[in-house]
Amino acid sequence: MDRLARFIDLLAEENGRQNLISAASLAQVWQRHIADSLQLLLHVPHETLERRGAWMDLGSGAGMPGLVLAIARPDLPFHLVESRKKRVAWLEAVVREFGLAHCRVHGSRLETVPTAPMQVICARAFAPLDKLLGLSARFSTPDTVWLLPKGRSAGEELAMQPESIRAMFHVEHSRTDPQAGIVTGTGRPPVR
Numbered sequence: 001m002d003r004l005a006r007f008i009d010l011l012a013e014e015n016g017r018q019n020l021i022s023a024a025s026l027a028q029v030w031q032r033h034i035a036d037s038l039q040l041l042l043h044v045p046h047e048t049l050e051r052r053g054a055w056m057d058l059g060s061g062a063g064m065p066g067l068v069l070a071i072a073r074p075d076l077p078f079h080l081v082e083s084r085k086k087r088v089a090w091l092e093a094v095v096r097e098f099g100l101a102h103c104r105v106h107g108s109r110l111e112t113v114p115t116a117p118m119q120v121i122c123a124r125a126f127a128p129l130d131k132l133l134g135l136s137a138r139f140s141t142p143d144t145v146w147l148l149p150k151g152r153s154a155g156e157e158l159a160m161q162p163e164s165i166r167a168m169f170h171v172e173h174s175r176t177d178p179q180a181g182i183v184t185g186t187g188r189p190p191v192r
């Protein structure tokens with residue numbers, strides 16, 4: 001909790017230099033960003049967490065959810081992918097500040113990150129579901145757990161996908177916003 005509180009202090013300070021999160025959400029930062037990120041752990045099976053395989057966060061931005069999870073779980077390897085230079089510098093600065101040796105920042109577009117198998121892939125507000133899966137399926141295996149907070153459009157977005165995708169994923173309710181959903185599932189999506 002102390003480390004997360006310190007992260008929030010740094011985030012508020014950095015928000016004065018670059019637009020990382022909205023002022024409105026900063027006022028409710030514990031719920032809108034910290035708890036919203038940490039709740040993803042509730043949707044990962046215990047055996048998966050025990051394997052301590054790699055997590056990948058697509059489009060980490062200010063660090064949600066990947067950096068928050070990395071601060072909370074120093075026992076899991078994290079890969080944060082972010083292409084905007086100022087955000088990359090911010091993510092790297094927090095990794096240095098907290099000595100997060102288990103957390104690697106890939107400061108480039110996801111499209112150029114070398115393929116490697118991930119145990120968990122998460123992404124909040126990264127891209128529409130079909131694009132997201134198309135860009136990231138190559139990092140998945142039959143055991144990969146997907147955690148995709150999709151806000152209030154979760155059900156609708158999933159319903160628009162082909163049957164093969166709908167069969168693989170379902171929507172969990174968000175604990176921080178009763179009207180929001182998290183698209184979750186396990187496996188390697190059948191995308192082109």
Ligand SMILES: C[S@@+](CC[C@H](N)C(=O)[O-])C[C@H]1O[C@@H](n2cnc3c(N)ncnc32)[C@H](O)[C@@H]1O
Nearest residue numbers: 059060061064081082083084108109110124125
């Ligand atoms: C709307 S922000 C969301 C940030 C954070 N996940 C959150 O929920 O607060 C999306 C982020 O994805 C990054 N992004 C978009 N496309 C990307 C790509 N192809 N590769 C890497 N990062 C990307 C953007 O630079 C931006 O920081």
